[in-house]
Amino acid sequence: MMEAVEHPLLKYLRAAMIPHIWCSGCGNGIILNAFVHALDELQIDLNKLVVVSGIGCIGRAAGYINADSFHTTHGRPIAFATGVKLAKPELEVVVISGDGDLFAIGGNHFIHAARRNIGIKVICANNFNYGMTGGQVGPTTPLEALTTTTPYGNIEHPFNLVHLAAASGATYVARWTTLHVRMLTASIKKLLQRKGFSFIEVVSPCPEIYGRHNKMRTGLEMMEWFREASVIANFSDPAKAEITPEKIVVGEFVDIEKPTYEQLLYEKMAKLMKEESE
Amino acid sequence: MAEKKAVLTGVHFMSGDIACAEGAIAAGCRFFAGYPITPATEIAEHIAARMPKVGGIYIQMEDEIASIAAVIGASYAGLKAMTATSGPGFSLMQENIGLAVMTEAPCVIVDVMRGGPSTGQPTLPGQQDVMQAKWGSHGDYEIIALSPSSVQEMFDLTVEAFNLAEMYRVPTLLMADEVVAHMWEKVVIPPAEEIKIVNRKKPNAPPGNYAPFMPDDDLVPPMACFGEGYRFHATGLTHDEHGYPRTQDSDVQMRLVKRLCDKIRKNADKIVRVEEVMIDDAEVVVVAYGIVARAALSAVKKAREQGIKAGLVRLITLWPFPEKHVARAAEKTKAIIVPEMNCGQMVREVERAAKTTPAYHLPKLGEEPHTPLEILEAIRRHS
Numbered sequence A: 001m002m003e004a005v006e007h008p009l010l011k012y013l014r015a016a017m018i019p020h021i022w023c024s025g026c027g028n029g030i031i032l033n034a035f036v037h038a039l040d041e042l043q044i045d046l047n048k049l050v051v052v053s054g055i056g057c058i059g060r061a062a063g064y065i066n067a068d069s070f071h072t073t074h075g076r077p078i079a080f081a082t083g084v085k086l087a088k089p090e091l092e093v094v095v096i097s098g099d100g101d102l103f104a105i106g107g108n109h110f111i112h113a114a115r116r117n118i119g120i121k122v123i124c125a126n127n128f129n130y131g132m133t134g135g136q137v138g139p140t141t142p143l144e145a146l147t148t149t150t151p152y153g154n155i156e157h158p159f160n161l162v163h164l165a166a167a168s169g170a171t172y173v174a175r176w177t178t179l180h181v182r183m184l185t186a187s188i189k190k191l192l193q194r195k196g197f198s199f200i201e202v203v204s205p206c207p208e209i210y211g212r213h214n215k216m217r218t219g220l221e222m223m224e225w226f227r228e229a230s231v232i233a234n235f236s237d238p239a240k241a242e243i244t245p246e247k248i249v250v251g252e253f254v255d256i257e258k259p260t261y262e263q264l265l266y267e268k269m270a271k272l273m274k275e276e277s278e
Numbered sequence B: 001m002a003e004k005k006a007v008l009t010g011v012h013f014m015s016g017d018i019a020c021a022e023g024a025i026a027a028g029c030r031f032f033a034g035y036p037i038t039p040a041t042e043i044a045e046h047i048a049a050r051m052p053k054v055g056g057i058y059i060q061m062e063d064e065i066a067s068i069a070a071v072i073g074a075s076y077a078g079l080k081a082m083t084a085t086s087g088p089g090f091s092l093m094q095e096n097i098g099l100a101v102m103t104e105a106p107c108v109i110v111d112v113m114r115g116g117p118s119t120g121q122p123t124l125p126g127q128q129d130v131m132q133a134k135w136g137s138h139g140d141y142e143i144i145a146l147s148p149s150s151v152q153e154m155f156d157l158t159v160e161a162f163n164l165a166e167m168y169r170v171p172t173l174l175m176a177d178e179v180v181a182h183m184w185e186k187v188v189i190p191p192a193e194e195i196k197i198v199n200r201k202k203p204n205a206p207p208g209n210y211a212p213f214m215p216d217d218d219l220v221p222p223m224a225c226f227g228e229g230y231r232f233h234a235t236g237l238t239h240d241e242h243g244y245p246r247t248q249d250s251d252v253q254m255r256l257v258k259r260l261c262d263k264i265r266k267n268a269d270k271i272v273r274v275e276e277v278m279i280d281d282a283e284v285v286v287v288a289y290g291i292v293a294r295a296a297l298s299a300v301k302k303a304r305e306q307g308i309k310a311g312l313v314r315l316i317t318l319w320p321f322p323e324k325h326v327a328r329a330a331e332k333t334k335a336i337i338v339p340e341m342n343c344g345q346m347v348r349e350v351e352r353a354a355k356t357t358p359a360y361h362l363p364k365l366g367e368e369p370h371t372p373l374e375i376l377e378a379i380r381r382h383s
């Protein structure tokens, strides 16, 4: 008789929460997969990992990972994570959330956490729309794209997330699509090894809703688009990395070091406490 | 017992905001996130100066939404955490106060009330947020709210707010007002060993068997924190005892929301505190709280001097509402007077508890609190 073999990555997942809620062809599973591979390759101690999400389809990711995890209100995972990271800087605090969560309702928290250089690691599943609520326009929806609230084509200019992150002060910035699984996994490993505020945008298919409205009905068709449009240009100017139907510039954009907020905070604290006790 | 080096034992002359900050530090608060707003700013400023010296964290966030979110995060990471604000910021915090209720995150929120609505009167006192304290976030829930009447109580009740938050795993509100916050008075800070400190219950179960939202008999679940090896999940979605979302299950919703309410309702007798003055033979009872209760007390004393049998019920706890105390006072009295710096908020609760005894509201808006004379006149009118 064959012995039942457990999948080697199962220990990273919270079995009780599976089956997941995601549609077939959704890119969120690929992101989760890349994330747990990165955890495994780095042998990250799950007892020292905290995963925080906001609200949205991708927001369910926190619950699927077998670490301490918290599913906050819509838009607030970075603010919540700030409290966690400052209280226990020894923990690895990762935020996994959506384009709407992180850059519309939560945009302010993103730019300020990046500016402060708080050592939290942010992975954004950019599916160009609000998946969870049925496909409305969001801050990354391309011009002219059709969504349930832009039935005649989007007239809002989208954010270029890697440019926004770089300009806000993030110390590690990368963009990949769900097609670039190996690069994405390698990039997540770097994200986890950096000290400062780090950000990866993952361009991700939402065939069920975004794709359906924009002539890409299956995950495969969306991946086809990523394949045709992607150009790898490491350390190119993030300002010129706007996503258009014709071109998705991917790669690493920023990889620098500067003191983190928690490092400066704890140094000051130690100095003041020493003075107090003298 | 409080931690010795953090407690400024002695007799001080302080403002209410500073006393609140010192109360927090004495209670073991080691995380403060906030955003400046009059008349609560001095709490943040004092904490910014004091916190790093006792190994605690001060961070000024980008807004009040972020402040309360960071406080909940720090609480889940194991620290006692607080934020302080006034009406406009309190409004911004409401959604995440609900998150703290739902995920049972112990934390303290100070609202130094000024005149509202909107930007209102930044430098003048108000009591217009007391119903918002109870009902401000959506959904059904119970919360604890305390009302300090003096600078001493800004210290004492801040300590108490932390103790209650930790005991019941509930956000606890200190509903102060501009006058108690800015006024300077004598404050006695006791020796550390005399300050009672409550810390959240930790789980006895080993990580594998820990259900993060499984309550004990007191309806409060023991709390593991991040990084302690329990690897648990918490969510603002309706969740079962394991913390897993169960959004379609009516039994789970009923069980959870009822417990969140019951852990406060069923422990109300232990939580509620009032100060009762000369109510046994009183024919007119004043029910007041916060700074207004000070004027009410002198009005009651003056009335007695003039031969009017007046008494006072001072609400120290606003929520859960001191229902039994008000009902008891109402049974024996002819009239209740409720002076408030609003258009009639807690008076509704008083009316409900007082049943057939009439409760007369004495509003005051837009300036300093009621004078003793104004309350005395009302006592005379109804005696």
Ligand SMILES: Cc1ncc(C[n+]2csc(CCOP(=O)(O)OP(=O)(O)O)c2C)c(N)n1
Binding pocket: A055, A056, A057, A058, A059, A074, A097, A098, A099, A100, A101, A102, A125, A127, A129, A130, A131, A132, A133, A138
């Ligand atoms: C305060 C608030 N407003 C609105 C919502 C409704 N809502 C839930 S998810 C969501 C958008 C999610 O979009 P995104 O972050 O891009 O995640 P996705 O579902 O696309 O993965 C919205 C608007 C909410 N939960 N809370």
Ligand code: SF4
Binding pocket: A021, A022, A023, A025, A026, A027, A028, A057, A058, A127, A131, A132, A205, A206, A207, A208, A209, A210
């Ligand atoms: S709606 Fe889109 S983003 Fe959400 S699970 Fe389905 S495919 Fe994924």
Ligand SMILES: [Mg+2]
Binding pocket: A056, A098, A099, A100, A125, A126, A127, A128, A129, A130, A131, A138
């Ligand atoms: Mg999205």
